[in-house]
Amino acid sequence: MQQASIDKEEHNRRQAELFNKKTKDFSAPLPPEITERQQRIVDVVPDLGPGSRVMDVGSGTGCLIPHMHQTGIQDILAVDLAEDLLAKAREQYGTSSTLGNDHGFRTWVGDVESVPAYQGPFDVAFFNAVFGNVYDQREALLRTSLLLRPGGHIVISHPLGRAWHERLREGDAEIVPHALPDRPTLERLITDLPLRLRSFQDDPDLYLTLLQACASPVPPAYLIQGRPLELEGEVVAGFGRGSSRMGVPTANIAPGPLAAKLEGLPLGVYFGWAQLDAGPEQPEEDSAVHKMAMNIGRRPSIEDGTDITVEVHILHSFAASDFRGRQLRVVVGGFIRPEMRFGSLDELIARIKSDVGIAKAQLDLPEHQLCKAHEMFVR
Ligand code: ADP
Ligand code: MG
Numbered sequence: 001m002q003q004a005s006i007d008k009e010e011h012n013r014r015q016a017e018l019f020n021k022k023t024k025d026f027s028a029p030l031p032p033e034i035t036e037r038q039q040r041i042v043d044v045v046p047d048l049g050p051g052s053r054v055m056d057v058g059s060g061t062g063c064l065i066p067h068m069h070q071t072g073i074q075d076i077l078a079v080d081l082a083e084d085l086l087a088k089a090r091e092q093y094g095t096s097s098t099l100g101n102d103h104g105f106r107t108w109v110g111d112v113e114s115v116p117a118y119q120g121p122f123d124v125a126f127f128n129a130v131f132g133n134v135y136d137q138r139e140a141l142l143r144t145s146l147l148l149r150p151g152g153h154i155v156i157s158h159p160l161g162r163a164w165h166e167r168l169r170e171g172d173a174e175i176v177p178h179a180l181p182d183r184p185t186l187e188r189l190i191t192d193l194p195l196r197l198r199s200f201q202d203d204p205d206l207y208l209t210l211l212q213a214c215a216s217p218v219p220p221a222y223l224i225q226g227r228p229l230e231l232e233g234e235v236v237a238g239f240g241r242g243s244s245r246m247g248v249p250t251a252n253i254a255p256g257p258l259a260a261k262l263e264g265l266p267l268g269v270y271f272g273w274a275q276l277d278a279g280p281e282q283p284e285e286d287s288a289v290h291k292m293a294m295n296i297g298r299r300p301s302i303e304d305g306t307d308i309t310v311e312v313h314i315l316h317s318f319a320a321s322d323f324r325g326r327q328l329r330v331v332v333g334g335f336i337r338p339e340m341r342f343g344s345l346d347e348l349i350a351r352i353k354s355d356v357g358i359a360k361a362q363l364d365l366p367e368h369q370l371c372k373a374h375e376m377f378v379r
Contacts, residue, residue, distance in 0.1 A: 248349070
């Protein structure tokens with residue numbers, strides 16, 4: 001999905017450079033037939049009103065904003081790579097205070113992947129006339145889905161239609177690297193994302209797709225069906241960064257003997273239960289079954305190799321600070337999110353903390369409590 005020739009920073013730099021120059025063009029009023037479609041784009045989302053928090057991706061000078069106001073929406077984060085376009089939008093729609101959680105118009109210069117979690121959670125994110133321009137469409141949807149409240153929506157739209165957009169792309173494939181996805185492509189794009197396709201309109205003069213985030217942070221498709229996945233092995237040394245650099249120790253299980261079980265598993269973060277053989281000299285509680293969050297992956301945010309590691313953070317405070325060499329058993333209840341690359345260590349840590357929070361809450365649900373008594377665990 002992403003372009004091989006240039007990296008994301010260069011792609012974003014070119015977008016910003018080009019669109020900053022278009023501030024004047026984008027400030028001209030739109031013809032009425034277009035503004036009518038823009039209103040339809042906003043109105044496709046159910047239940048929006050004065051209480052809604054909205055992200056407008058590729059907002060530009062803010063052509064969707066008056067339509068949001070029409071629907072009663074006040075709390076809007078306009079996201080764009082082009083600073084000059086956002087400055088124009090601020091001039092027109094800016095409110096006196098844009099601090100904290102005040103309902104108002106705020107702007108964020110950068111791509112959608114850089115929007116921090118504290119700006120959300122959003123009821124809806126609009127990608128109007130911009131989805132063909134993003135560096136990586138799947139990554140943009142994944143990041144956005146993590147910024148939505150459960151049940152929130154994503155709208156992908158273009159008020160001039162898919163064919164018009166395709167001609168634009170033929171004219172400059174560097175600035176517009178992707179097509180607007182047809183239905184099968186879109187379905188493929190979201191297969192492993194916590195999103196569902198709610199409606200899809202592909203008319204000559206209007207492209208309008210509505211996606212919805214699953215109601216639970218762990219969508220039904222992410223739950224391990226049938227027999228839960230069981231893993232067992234020796235705790236081995238990792239790279240020694242879990243506790244020291246991130247404040248989240250992860251007991252690494254030797255992945256070699258698990259190869260057959262790991263085969264074909266999606267890479268990313270899972271939740272479930274863990275039991276350590278802490279040893280008879282340790283408090284009994286340390287050998288009990290505890291909640292855990294586990295990463296199976298290549299750690300793309302940290303450059304130290306591409307081998308797959310299995311790392312388990314156990315939600316328990318152990319008497320022994322180091323239990324490498326001990327046996328660890330885990331039973332996996334479900335998947336939290338696919339593997340993704342973060343822009344900084346702080347961003348990764350923030351995400352790990354929210355993954356741990358999701359794991360903790362999920363495991364309180366009755367169906368996951370049952371797994372705590374799994375036959376694999378020793379009593
Ligand atoms: P490494 O890179 O060697 O895995 P970490 O910094 O990730 O080191 O720390 C992991 C080690 O910390 C584990 O192997 C274990 O010995 C210890 N540890 C202590 N408490 C926990 C915990 N709650 N969850 C996981 N590991 C823990
Ligand atoms: Mg570790």
